[in-house]
Amino acid sequence: MIRDITLGQYYPGDSPVHRLDARTKIIGTLLYIIELFIVNNYWGFVIAAAALFAVIALSRVPVKFIFRGLSAVFIIIAFTFLLNLFMVDGRVLWHWKFLTITYEGLSRACFMAIRLVLLIIGSSMMTLTTKPIELTDGLEKLLKPFGLIGLPTHEIALMMTIALRFIPTLMEETDKIIKAQEARGADFESGNLLQRAKSLIPILIPLFISSFRIAQDLALAMEARCYHGGSGRTRMNEIHFGKGDVVAAILMVIFLAVIIASRFIPDLF
Amino acid sequence: MAFIEIRDLVVQFTRISEDGSETAGKKAIDGIDLDVEKGSFVAVIGMNGSGKSTLAKCLNGLIIPTSGKVLVDGMDTSDDSHIWDIRRRIGMVFQNPDNQIVSSIVEDDVAFGPENLGIPPEEIRERVDNALKEVGMYENRLKGAHMLSGGQKQRIAIAGAVAMKPQCIVFDEPTAMLDPKGRESVMRIIRQLNSEGITTILITHFMNEAAQADRIVVLGKGKVLADRTPDRLFSDMELIDRAGLELPPLIELREVLGLSDSIMTVEDMISELKKQCR
Amino acid sequence: MSIEVKNLTYIYNPGMPGETRALDGVSFEVHDGEILGIIGHTGSGKSTLLQHLNGLLRPTSGQVFVDGQCITDGKVRLVDIRRKVGLVFQYPEYQLFEETVAKDVAFGPRNTGLEESKIENRVRAALSLVGLDYDEIGESSPFELSGGQKRRVAIAGVLAMRPSVLILDEPTAGLDPAAHREILSMIRTIHESMGIIIIFVSHNMGDIASLSDRVIVMDKAKIAMSGTPQEVFSHDKQLAAMGLDVPPVRSIMMQIAAEIPSIQSNALTTQEAAEDIRRAIPGFEQ
Structure with a gap:
């Protein structure tokens, strides 16, 4: 069911990872993603995976829960893997009709798949251990310097909060509308591209109307609760740097150095 | 002076036609006078399109009167400088449980109102915890809002209003989209809040809910048909009949039996029947 | 026409951590011309069950037969099942999308491949069944209608497919008392003039008692009880344990009976209740 998608979901807890400032986690995650692209051999991935598992263990988020989220994007991973597997030229390992697998292709496919898996788990660790509101607050604060050049940082953060909140609602709504039109004999699977595009109209129009209704209701509800922009607002949980964040920052620098160093070790294979 | 005073209220929407010209549309509210006393429990009923929701939105300045006045605690809703003072005094809970929750996590949503009021963090925490306890959702404070049932979501919405410490809460068909259990839990909380002194205005289609109020205002075509x-x-x-309503089941039974108008509860009915048995 | 559901089981997310059994060995039959009411607490499996009856969901195990034909073995064309079994979802007005009422109602028949020349008649007939006039509103936008009218247009959109079974999920949810009464009488009209099987889910026990020939009670993915409304609503304690009520009149009469043992009543409607009271008290005065 749609409710089970864990990507972007929060797993309540009170671990050292949960307690970190959202800004630390945002920067840490960005850094981790960049580092995954710095890695050029399997040693780098071994180190990156070890670091990730250390964070997971520290966060006390059940591994089962994390992998459930991964299964939702399994298709993307599989697609990346297959694309690389068949599309790279080199020494032929296996050949059948028009399909060819090369040694280089296999190596590249594994490499890409591992990178993607680490990337997805890494970024879902951020959302799993940070409440959406802290995440958007953190982002708002990080973007603050850009506010000086006219970037509406508070509005961007609020938009993200609302988007995260309404993704499940809109997914359920879409599911309902698709089923209702199917019950009226609508067919979304056959016909040529144009016919298929046309068959989406009975879904898109009700979905648009629903979204507008939600937006209108929500705007009224927010106004009724005295929302009047970012100025003069306070926060229930003010985010602030603590000791844990200093430790995390030091660890991040060390990790960056190790990852860069890993480029110069001879590869595993 | 009553807590809410409505004087000769008219709300007329403007129709914007395709060429951009504006014409006067239908009058959603057509001359309403109404007083609501502090601490009272007023139900508003009437058919769809009778102007109930429009009236509700006039109470906290979400809709500004075309003519006439709405005074809350002496402040005029059409006076911009008082609008936030009015909205912090009058909380509002809407019909659709999904569409009024702003944040993904329960407690963050309840905090949204107090945060807008610029209250210090420690006090927000206290208000949020108390509001969640009031509606019996404290244990669920860290849950995702989309994991809750309709009735639970509506209780979160009520907590969001309560956390602003309003003097009055307007409920705009809060139970319309709920199952019987959710409906009952929401009504229990509404009665409890009213007994704690919060002025309560309840818009509803359910006659047995309206019957719990001190006073019922019946609307029809933008006018007060009865109060x-x-x-x-x-x-x-x-x-x-004229207002397109129905009787609560007990009163319907009373009417079919042709018993006295003074019978309003099952207890009244039982004592009347006991008398008859003797 | 009949429906037979045999040992239906449906598991959401099999083998995953979120695995839930939404239906667990559900079997029942609906006979020709019957009105079947389904009640159950939110999450008891009602909606999942309805979606099996027109092939929107495929059972994990078990079968559904419509008119003797198995619709769960994958051999029947889905569009044929959906023509036969019309399903009206909760708040169906949210699925309207066409520019005009007539076009929206025609969406279903067109999908089933009905000839263009016959479509207008279908649309006319369907609109008149739900109490709306083609000439009056056929060309207006469905979004300009009142809430109750929109819902009737949506129901007409399913009726225009001439189903042999009509399934309604909470047809009266969120309506005002007048619109509520209109929908109930509309369901009676459809039943009388088309003579089809009607299955409806409702939380309103008064509606269930007044419309259904037979009632099925769902609890924790299983059928907990079934029988005539009289039979089902006499088990008030079991129903309460499942989080379900009895019709309001029934509950009033039970409270009275607890205080005045001479007034015993199984009444489900106000009229029956009044008769029982008059009968129990000789010399009843108004």
């Missing part, structure tokens, strides 16, 4: 106590309203069959 009476439940027992006096539900003995006027002609009005009930």
Whole structure:
């Protein structure tokens, strides 16, 4: 069911990872993603995976829960893997009709798949251990310097909060509308591209109307609760740097150095 | 002076036609006078399109009167400088449980109102915890809002209003989209809040919910058709028909049996029947 | 026409951590011309069950037969099942999308491949069944209608497919008392003039008692009880344990009976209740 998608979901807890400032986690995650692209051999991935598992263990988020989220994007991973597997030229390992697998292709496919898996788990660790509101607050604060050049940082953060909140609602709504039109004999699977595009109209129009209704209701509800922009607002949980964040920052620098160093070790294979 | 005073209220929407010209549309509210006393429990009923929701939105300045006045605690809703003072005094809970929750996590949503008021963090925490306890959702404070049932979501919405410490809460068909269990839990909380002194205005289609109020206002085509106590309203069959309403089950039974208008509860009915048995 | 559901089981997310059994060995039959009411607490499996009856969901195990034909073995064309079994979802007005009422109602028949020349008649007939006039509103936008009218247009959109079974999920949810009464009488009209099987889910026990020939009670993915409304609503304690009520009149009469044992009543409607009271008290005065 749609409710089970864990990507972007929060797993309540009170671990050292949960307690970190959202800004630390945002920067840490960005850094981790960049580092995954710095890695050029399997040693780098071994180190990156070890670091990730250390964070997971520290966060006390059940591994089962994390992998459930991964299964939702399994298709993307599989697609990346297959694309690389068949599309790279080199020494032929296996050949059948028009399909060819090369040694280089296999190596590249594994490499890409591992990178993607680490990337997805890494970024879902951020959302799993940070409440959406802290995440958007953190982002708002990080973007603050850009506010000086006219970037509406508070509005961007609020938009993200609302988007995260309404993704499940809109997914359920879409599911309902698709089923209702199917019950009226609508067919979304056959016909040529144009016919298929046309068959989406009975879904898109009700979905648009629903979204507008939600937006209108929500705007009224927010106004009724005295929302009047970012100025003069306070926060229930003010985010602030603590000791844990200093430790995390030091660890991040060390990790960056190790990852860069890993480029110069001879590869595993 | 009453807590809310409505004087000769008219709300007329403007129609914007395709060429951009504006014409006067239909009058959603057509001359309403109404007083709501502090601490009272007023139900507003009437058919769809009778102007109930529009009236509700006039109370906290979400809709500004075309003519006439709405005064809350002496402040005029059409005076911009008072709008936030009015909205912090009058909380509002809407019909659709999904569309009024702003944040993904329960406690963050309840904090949204107090945060807008610029209250210090420690006090927000305290208000949020108390509001969640008030509606019996404290244990669920860290849950995702989309994992909750309709009734639970509606309780979160009520907590969000309570956390602003309003003097009055307007409930705009809060139970319309709920199952019987959710409906009952929401009604229990509404009664409890009213007994704690919060002025309560309840818009509803359910007659047994309206019958719990001190006073029922019946709207029809933007006008007040009646403004009476439940027992006096539900003995006027002609009005009930004209306003497109129905009787609560017990009163319907009373009417079919032809018993006295003074019977308003099952207990009244039982004592009347006991008398008859003797 | 009949429906037979045999040992239906449906598991959401099999083998995953979120695995839930939404239906667990559900079997029942609906006979020709019957009105079947389904009640159950939110999450008891009602909606999942309805979606099996027109092939929107495929059972994990078990079968559904419509008119003797198995619709769960994958051999029947889905569009044929959906023509036969019309399903009206909760708040169906949210699925309207066409520019005009007539076009929206025609969406279903067109999908089933009905000839263009016959479509207008279908649309006319369907609109008149739900109490709306083609000439009056056929060309207006469905979004300009009142809430109750929109819902009737949506129901007409399913009726225009001439189903042999009509399934309604909470047809009266969120309506005002007048619109509520209109929908109930509309369901009676459809049943009388088309003579089809009607299955409806409702939380309103008064509606269930007044419309259904037979009632099925769902609890924790299983059928907990079934029988006539009289039979089902006499088990008030079991129903309460499942989080379900009895019709309001029934509950009033039970409270009275607890205080005045001479007034015993199984009444489900106000009229029956009044008769029982008059009968129990000789010399009843108004």
